Amino acid sequence: MGSILILGDQQFLESDWVDEISAGEGRVTLASSLDQTRSDTFDIIFTNLSLPTEPLSSLGELSKRDSVLVVAEKHLNIVELVKGGAHYVLSGNIEPQDAKWVLESALRIKRKKQFPQPGTLKSRFDFNASAQPTGPYHLALLDSLEGIKQITREEKMKLLLAYQEVITNAIDHGCLELDSRLKEFLNFEGVDAFSVEKKRRLADPYFGDRRVFVEASFSEGTFSLVVEDEGRGFLPNIYLKLEPDRVYGRGLELLQCVMDEVIFHNHGRKVELTKRYGAKI
Amino acid sequence: MSNEFDTEILGDKGYIKVNGDLDSEPSGEALRQAFNVLFDKGQRTIVLDLSGVQIINSYGIGKVLTCYKRLKSENGVLMVKPLQGFVKETFELLMLDKLLPTDE
Incomplete structure (x- = not known):
């Protein structure tokens, strides 16, 4: 249906919700660094890596023009991330239902071929x-x-x-x-x-x-x-x-x-x- | 931000100038102490100047009303300087503008 990249540190990749997402719809790729993604591009990129101020452009080669970028941010740098291109930001303790909520929303957007609007935020x-x-x-x-x-x-x-x-x-x-x-x-x-x-x-x-x-x-x-x-x-x-x-x-x-x-x-x-x-x- | 509010006596009225927001224990405590300063001096008409207040929540309103009740029990009056903005809106939402006369 869509291609999902989950890009993060070891703890992120071993989170409970990753298994649930992997078992769901969409082709899921896990990576702990940009090098591991080779020349693929993805519809949805879900990351907790510390990104520079322009996260979307730093992931440029990985994203298609209308990729949805989801960022998990512990330190609540939400404004900078959204200004830099993140469409969805999750902050605090991420639980399986949060990851599923945001991915389902992102997939819905992709299905409707809409351009993702920035500013979907969730904090727990x-x-x-x-x-x-x-x-x-x-x-x-x-x-x-x-x-x-x-x-x-x-x-x-x-x-x-x-x-x-x-x-x-x-x-x-x-x-x-x-x-x-x-x-x-x-x-x-x-x-x-x-x-x-x-x-x-x-x-x-x-x-x-x-x-x-x-x-x-x-x-x-x-x-x-x-x-x-x-x-x-x-x-x-x-x-x-x-x-x-x-x-x-x-x-x-x-x-x-x-x-x-x-x-x-x-x-x-x-x-x-x-x-x-x-x-x- | 200092947690003390200035007080002043002008004529037959005592004035409390509230600095900052009335939304938490430090500000509630400052209001109580400023109120006591005037109350203990025998002031029974006290005016709150809330022009410096941006946020007031139900905690702050409870503290204001405690002052109101203490004065009322001694046939005193609690008044407010003309309200504006968010504080005015909150007072009107809770119909407190009917309870506390304005000191123009």
Whole structure:
């Protein structure tokens, strides 16, 4: 159907997903350096080699005019890679479903004989609750999207708001199992019981070692964010009395204003956010 | 970025100039401390100047509302300097513009 080159270091070539891809459609060639590819050209090039700023031209002989270039980048140099010709960038921990997702998308493009659009990004990472206890939380993928002009600065700030909400909920309510009502109880210095108890639980490995998993992606004008925690999850209380001066519980309102879809799975341990902008050229 | 906010008393009002974003613990703590400076001096009309704030999330809003409630419990008032941009939009989304009067 199509020819796929998987070009990378030993660890990359021995990844679980390579076997799955090799067993799928398309003629798959594995190589650990450009020398090994001889004079072949490929429809899709999937690489994790450190590439110069112009990755597509450095792979020039290997690519056909409309090759799709997929780059796996640990260090999040996404903007430079996309500007240099990468159509898809995967960053962070790549799992089989990520590699399959991007290759299926690339094959679809090839099948339709369309020219690949740059700027399909996916990033996956995880961390302990105690490693990033407080914000502000940043998502490098959003900076990259702004950098390659897929979203405006204002759109980025709204998505960042939504990201911070779900990460905070995953840590505070999911991993640390804190109840928001503690925010209402202040000591004489105005310090709330929530902050005090949060500090205590972060230092307790039973709570603090729990992990938060993040998967963020942008493809064909749609931003998708999935956050999962190892704690008890967080389901917003939709029956909270709508007091205008309520100190907590506004996160869901904000999420629903900013995102098109907010879906909770598994008793709130996993939340999925989607925002559609429509495809940009 | 300094994690202290400047405070000032002009006439019968106390002012807090918020520097940077209100989206995390350092800024929340700075707001609490600046608020305490004025509150402990007996100020019961306090104005927040958020013109330097780019991002405010539900955490920051919670801290603002904690200040509001502490003043309200002593028949005080929390006000804001005229809002703009993203902060104004967020306040309006959550209908807080109805709760906190503007100090023109």
